[in-house]
Amino acid sequence: MERILSLQDIRFSYTPDDPDSRFAVDGVSFDMQAGEWIAVVGHNGSGKSTLARLIIGLLFPQEGTVGLFGDPLTEDNLWEKRSQMGMVFQNPDNQFVGATVQDDVAFALENNGIPFGEMTLRVQNALEQVKMDTFLDHEPHHLSGGQKQRVAIAGALALRPRLLILDEATSMLDPQGREEVIRVILELREKTGLSVISITHDLEEALLADRVVIMNGGRKFAEGTPQDVFLKGEALTALGLDLPFAMRLSALLKEQGIPTEPGTMTERKLVEQLWTLHSNR
Amino acid sequence: MDIALEQVGYTYAAGTPFQKRALHDVNVRIPSGSYTAIIGHTGSGKSTLLQHLNGLLKPTAGRVRIGDTEVTKETKGKQLKPVRRKVGIVFQFPEHQLFEETVLKDVMFGPLNFGVQEEEAKARALRWINRLGLPEGTAEKSPFDLSGGQMRRVAIAGVLAMEPDVLVLDEPTAGLDPAGRKEIMDLFYELHEQRDMTTILVTHSMEDAARYADHMIVMHDGTDVLQGPPGEVFGDAERLAGWRLGVPRTVSFQRLYEEGAGLPHGPAALTEEQLASYLAAHLGEGGSAS
Numbered sequence: 376m377e378r379i380l381s382l383q384d385i386r387f388s389y390t391p392d393d394p395d396s397r398f399a400v401d402g403v404s405f406d407m408q409a410g411e412w413i414a415v416v417g418h419n420g421s422g423k424s425t426l427a428r429l430i431i432g433l434l435f436p437q438e439g440t441v442g443l444f445g446d447p448l449t450e451d452n453l454w455e456k457r458s459q460m461g462m463v464f465q466n467p468d469n470q471f472v473g474a475t476v477q478d479d480v481a482f483a484l485e486n487n488g489i490p491f492g493e494m495t496l497r498v499q500n501a502l503e504q505v506k507m508d509t510f511l512d513h514e515p516h517h518l519s520g521g522q523k524q525r526v527a528i529a530g531a532l533a534l535r536p537r538l539l540i541l542d543e544a545t546s547m548l549d550p551q552g553r554e555e556v557i558r559v560i561l562e563l564r565e566k567t568g569l570s571v572i573s574i575t576h577d578l579e580e581a582l583l584a585d586r587v588v589i590m591n592g593g594r595k596f597a598e599g600t601p602q603d604v605f606l607k608g609e610a611l612t613a614l615g616l617d618l619p620f621a622m623r624l625s626a627l628l629k630e631q632g633i634p635t636e637p638g639t640m641t642e643r644k645l646v647e648q649l650w651t652l653h654s655n656r
Numbered sequence: 657m658d659i660a661l662e663q664v665g666y667t668y669a670a671g672t673p674f675q676k677r678a679l680h681d682v683n684v685r686i687p688s689g690s691y692t693a694i695i696g697h698t699g700s701g702k703s704t705l706l707q708h709l710n711g712l713l714k715p716t717a718g719r720v721r722i723g724d725t726e727v728t729k730e731t732k733g734k735q736l737k738p739v740r741r742k743v744g745i746v747f748q749f750p751e752h753q754l755f756e757e758t759v760l761k762d763v764m765f766g767p768l769n770f771g772v773q774e775e776e777a778k779a780r781a782l783r784w785i786n787r788l789g790l791p792e793g794t795a796e797k798s799p800f801d802l803s804g805g806q807m808r809r810v811a812i813a814g815v816l817a818m819e820p821d822v823l824v825l826d827e828p829t830a831g832l833d834p835a836g837r838k839e840i841m842d843l844f845y846e847l848h849e850q851r852d853m854t855t856i857l858v859t860h861s862m863e864d865a866a867r868y869a870d871h872m873i874v875m876h877d878g879t880d881v882l883q884g885p886p887g888e889v890f891g892d893a894e895r896l897a898g899w900r901l902g903v904p905r906t907v908s909f910q911r912l913y914e915e916g917a918g919l920p921h922g923p924a925a926l927t928e929e930q931l932a933s934y935l936a937a938h939l940g941e942g943g944s945a946s
Contacts, residue, residue, distance in 0.1 A: 418833040419805055465831065519698045547830055549698065549860035550902050576833050615835035620905055620928075627932035633939050646912050652939050653917040 379538055379570055380407035380430065381442035387429055391437050399425040400436070401593035409537070410568045412560075414581035414601075417590030418615050423574045426590065427542045430572065431462055444537065458487065461531025465543040467523035470530075471515040476507065479515055480530045487534065501533040502526075504567075505559050521552025525559055532563075541573040545580065553577065578605075578619045582640055589616070606638055621645040657723040657742060657821050657854060659686040659709060665717030666704055678704040679878050682718070686871070691848055691855045693865035693886070696875030697900040702858050705875060709824050709856065710743035711736035723821075741770045744820030748827045750811035751804065759785060759802070759810050760795040766818040777817070784813040789839070805836050812840070816847070822854040823847070829864075841868065862904040866890060866926040874899060890924040906931040 385403050390396040400422045407413055417423045428434045429441055432453045441448040443456045464470055473479030480498045489497065502508040505525040510518070515526060524544055531539055541560075545553040557580055563569050573580065581587050587604040589597040591614050597604050605611070605619060612618060618626075621642050625635045633652070639645050666679040679701050686692045686709075696702045707713040708720050711727050720727040722739050744766075747753070756762035763781035768774070785795050788809040794802070799810050812828070825844065829837040845868050848855045859865055865872060865886060872889045874882040876899040882889060890896070893903045893911060902908070906925045913935065914921055925931035 418835055420803060543831075550862070551697075551900065615833075617834040620909070624909070624928055624932060627928055628935060631932050631936035631940070633932075633936050642909055642912070646909065646916060649913055649935060649939065650916045656939065 377409040378406055378442075379409050379444055380572075381440075382406075382426075382430070383440050383442065385426075385429060385436040385439035385441065387425060387434060387436045389425075398593050400429060402439075403590075403593075403595050404439075405588060405595065405598060407538075407570065407572070409570055410564070411586060412564060412571045412573065412584045413586045413588060414584035415572060415574045415588045415590060416576070416578070416581050416616065417596075421590040422593040423590045424542055425593075427462070427540050427572070427574050431460055431540060432457055458534065459536055460538045460540060461528075461534055461536035462540045462542065463524065463527045463531055463544040465546055467520050467527065467547065468516070470527050471523070474514065475512050476502065476515055476518075476526050477511040479526060480533050483530060484533055497533045497535075498529075501529040504532055504563060505529045519552060520548045521555040524548060524552065524556050528556070528559065536569075538570045538572065541571065541575070543574055543576065546576055553580075557583070578617055582619055589614075602638060602640065605640055658688045658721070659723075659743075659822065659854070659856075660684070660721045661705075661708065661715075661718065662721070663718035664708065664715045664720060666708070666713060667716045670716055677878060679708075679715075680717075682878075682880050684873050684880050684883060686854065686856060686873075688854055689852060690871045691845075691869050692857070692871045692873060693869035694856065694858045694873045694875060695860075695862070695865055695901060700875040700899075701878040702875045703826070704878075706745070706824060706826055706856075706858055709822070710745055711739050712745075737770075741818060742820055743822040743824060744815040744818050745824040746812055746815050746826065746828050748830055749808075750815070750828075751799075751807035754799040754807060754811055754814075757798060758795065759790075759797055759799050762799050762810060763795075763814045763817050766814050770818060780817045780819070781813070784817045785810070787816075788813045788843070805832060808832065808840075820853070822856065824856045824858070826858045827860065828857075829861075844868075862890070862902055863906075866904040866906070866924075874901070876900075886926055887924050890926065891921075910934065 383404050385400055386398050387400040388396050388398045415423045415426060429436055432448055444459060446452060448456055471479055472482050477498050480501055481494055484494045484497060499508060505528050507522060507525050507529060515523060545556050560571060564571060575581060582601045584601060587601050588595060589604060597607060605622060608618060619640050621640050625639050625645060628635060635645060635648050661682050661684050664679055664682040668676045668678055694702050708715060714727055714729050714731055716729055722743060725739050754762050756765060760781055763785060764777040767777040767780055782795060790806060790809055799807055829840050841864060844855060847853060857869065869886055872884060872886055873880055874889060881899060890903045890907050896903060906928055910925045910931055922934060925934050
């Protein structure tokens with residue numbers, strides 16, 4: 376397996392000259408293999424969005440190194456490295472430049488000097504991947520939130536990135552829009568082996584990831600499979616984080632004298648246990 | 657203060673090529689003291705409806721009754737000032753509207769604008785800054801030096817400092833993290849109870865509608881299609897799906913359980929606590945439900 380990202384002891388402060396200032400990211404390390412999906416979770420101010428900006432080279436750490444696709448990220452190779460990454464931001468309304476969906480997706484390709492024939496192919500292809508290919512000539516601002524974010528993802532995909540970073544890309548969407556976007560990402564990973572870092576508050580989304588990194592006060596509080604990380608239960612709620620729905624419901628059922636298996640995190644697993652209890656009653 | 661819309665229609669840019677009908681034949685009543693949730697898919701007309709609740713928009717057809725004031729297309733802007741004092745609206749991302757040099761001045765702006773005396777406006781502002789849980793010393797800071805979550809609280813304090821009888825909330829927690837979301841929603845609920853306010857919540861979160869509201873209005877394609885208590889609205893998931901709306905996670909889990917266990921649909925579980933009790937009643941000793 377190829378290691379595509381390696382963070383080593385990164386420290387970053389927005390006000391490095393102020394001796395009293397706190398590090399927004401304070402000594403964080405983790406690696407990522409090609410094809411992985413990592414969810415980064417933490418409350419506002421935990422440093423997770425700063426982390427995303429450090430990875431994509433919008434910010435540079437004062438200490439430590441960001442390794443991308445085998446090399447440390449520097450100001451010299453920034454553009455070459457960045458061309459292999461795509462990023463989708465939180466607000467679907469702040470990231471459109473084109474007058475139509477296809478113009479918008481083509482924008483970055485044009486910037487990168489991709490020939491016209493190749494460009495049309497890539498635009499079509501990227502929009503098919505997010506299931507928006509019937510919207511080529513629509514105006515972006517008339518789309519729903521979920522559709523807008525899918526177009527934004529297509530814009531990133533058209534550049535054929537090796538790493539896609541989603542910075543709270545679903546947090547402003549309605550439940551339906553959120554589901555559309557998550558479904559598209561799941562499918563993309565299955566079909567293309569794309570690597571994804573998703574900065575998110577949505578724990579049900581985090582449950583789908585291969586690995587979860589929990590940030591708190593600029594530091595990495597926990598890292599592991601969703602199963603391992605969410606087993607910490609109360610330690611996470613003490614940080615002001617929530618737990619997945621199935622875990623919250625299991626805890627309430629326990630209070631009512633209905634025990635479920637420890638570590639039940641998905642609704643499917645929980646309902647299956649309840650069905651069994653029902654039929655054995 | 658009751659609010660009622662009678663045969664309300666609203667068309668943007670009427671008489672131009674850009675004319676667009678946003679509302680038609682809306683008949684809704686928001687009872688005084690209720691906590692009413694308005695739900696509807698993107699484009700259903702909920703934002704246009706919301707702007708009628710304090711006369712920001714005047715209906716192009718029908719009438720809006722806000723307490724004793726009646727608003728029709730003929731109503732003059734001047735007549736609406738008392739209405740705007742009584743109905744406070746917290747818009748989406750209200751922190752984008754902060755503009756003053758200090759937090760204190762920003763929160764005082766609303767009350768001063770409605771004729772409250774300087775001293776009283778200041779006292780109110782300080783009280784609400786404190787009530788919103790902002791740290792000591794925030795009042796003297798520039799609102800632009802605060803974090804996003806704090807800016808949101810300052811903007812909300814600015815609306816509450818007008819001490820409205822009706823508080824309208826448009827997606828007030830969008831973009832906040834789960835802890836921040838719960839804190840703000842619990843605060844609104846507390847105020848609703850203590851101050852005997854009418855609260856109107858426009859939301860995409862079926863969970864919030866189910867947990868906090870006692871009355872609901874469902875909008876679809878520019879008109880009201882259903883009104884009733886949350887238990888009734890969320891009781892029929894299929895009907896909601898037809899309007900491209902979902903049910904709270906508690907209800908979808910409940911239905912999944914009932915269908916797999918071969919049970920008839922019980923009353924919709926609106927909170928996780930209700931769902932746990934319902935399941936326990938089925939599964940506990942004796943299994944009272946069958």
